[in-house]
Amino acid sequence: MVPSIKKFNNYKLRVISLIIFLFLTYHLSLITYNYSYAQPQKSRNVRVLILKGAEKFDLYIRGKYEIRSPDGKNVIKEGKGINAKVYADNNAINISDIRINENKIIISPESGIFYLNNRPLRGGLIVKKENDLTLLVINYLDLEDYVKGVLFHEVSHHWPIEAIKAQAIATRTYVLYQVEVSKDKDYDVTSDIYSQVYGGKDAERYRTIKAAEETEGVVLTCKAKVFPAYFHATCGGKTEDASELWQTDLPALKGVDCGFCFKSPHFKWQKVFSKDELIKRLNSSGYRFTSLEGIQILGRDKSGRIRKLKLKSKDGDVFIPAKDFRQLVGTRVIRSTNFAVNKSADNIYFEGFGWGHGVGMCQWGAYFMSIKKYKYQDILKFYYPGAEIEKI
DSSP states (O other), X not given: OHHHHHHHHHXXXXXXXHHHHHHHHHHHHHHHHHHHHHSOOOOOEEEEEEEEEESEEEEEEEEEEEEEOTTSOSEEEEEEEEEEEEEEOSSOEEETTEEEOOSEEXXXXXXXXXXXTTEEEESEEEEEEOTTSOEEEEEEEEHHHHHHHHHHHHSXXXXXXXXXHHHHHHHHHHHHHXXXXXXXXXXXXXXXXXXXXXXXXXXXXXXXXXXHHHTTTEEEEBTTXXXXXXXXXXXTTBOBOGGGTSSOOOGGGSOOBOOSOTTSTTSEEEEEEEHHHHHHHHHTTTOOOSOOOEEEEEEEOTTSOEEEEEEEOTTOOEEEEHHHHHHHHOTTTSOOSOEEEEXXXXXXXXXXXXXXXXXXXXXXXXXXXXXXXXOHHHHHHHHSTTOEEEEO
C-alpha cells in the first residue's frame, strides 16, 4: 500500500506542476504580447529652422556622432567629439578641418544632444549650403521633445497644469499640421513667433514636461484631420474667425465669445505715436508719405476687428488691410486689429483690446478657465468648437 500511494502522489505532483507551468507560460505570453502591443510607435520628427543666411556657426558635440548624406542613407563620416566652426565654400561644407563635398549634410549625435552657438538642442542637425554660400541650419527632433521645447516660451510654467496641458495639445496639433503641409520644403516650422517659439533643451521645465508627458500623442482633429490649431495671448472678448485672415474655413477655427480673459494684463492697451514717428515706420516698409492727416477705419468684422484702414495724406489716400498695418507698424505696439484711432495736431492715438491675431485659443482665457477648475478638455472644446480630442 505505501509504495502505491507514494507513486500516486508523485504522479499527482507532476500533473500539478505541469498545469502550473502551462498556466504561467500562457499568461506570460499574454503579458509579453500586450506589452509589445502597447509600445508607442516612434514619433515623427519635426524640422525646426534655427538659422537662415548664416555665414558660420559654432557646433559642439560631446560624444560619438555620424555625418550622413543628404538622403540620410549613407554615413560619410563618423567620429567622437566636435568643437568646431561650421561654414561653407564653393565646393564643400566645412566643420573646421573636416571637409565634406556635399551641399547638404545630416549630423546625428549618438547622445541626442548637441550645442549650436552654445545653445543646447535635442535631436540632430541638417546643414544646407545655399547658392550665396550662407547656411540654412535646421534642428530635427522628436515631436514630443519639440513640444517640451516650446511650452515654456508660449505660457508660464507657473500656470495651472490644465492650461499648460491645453497649450501642449494645441502646440502638438499645430506642428503636426505644419509637418503635413511642409513635406516638400526644407523645414516645417521656424523657431520664432511666426510659428511657435522654440527654445530647445534650455526651455524645458518640470511642469511643462509634466504637461507634455501627460498628454503625449494627444491632438485636436477637425473632420478627422489635424488642423492649424492657432492660439494667441488675449482675444479681448471674442476670438476671430480664421477665414477673416487666411484661406482657412473650418468649424474649429470659428470665433467664439470669450468671457474669461477680461482680467488679462493684455486685455486693453494704448499707444501714442507722433505723426512723424508713424510716417517713419510706414516709409521704412516701402511707403512714401510726407504727411499723415488721419486714419479712417473702413469696416469691422463680427469680432470687432478692423478689416481695412484709409491713411489720409496730402500725397493721396492709401488703403491698407488692418492686419498688414499692424505688421508694418509693429505687432508689439499695435497689439491687435481691434482698436479705435484718434488724432491731434501732432499725434495719433490708438486704444485697443487684446494681443495677437485672435484666432483659436486665447491663452489668458485658458489660464482663467483653469483657475475656475475647467479641465484641458473643456478649454480646448470651448476655443476650438466642434474639434475632437484624439490620441495618435
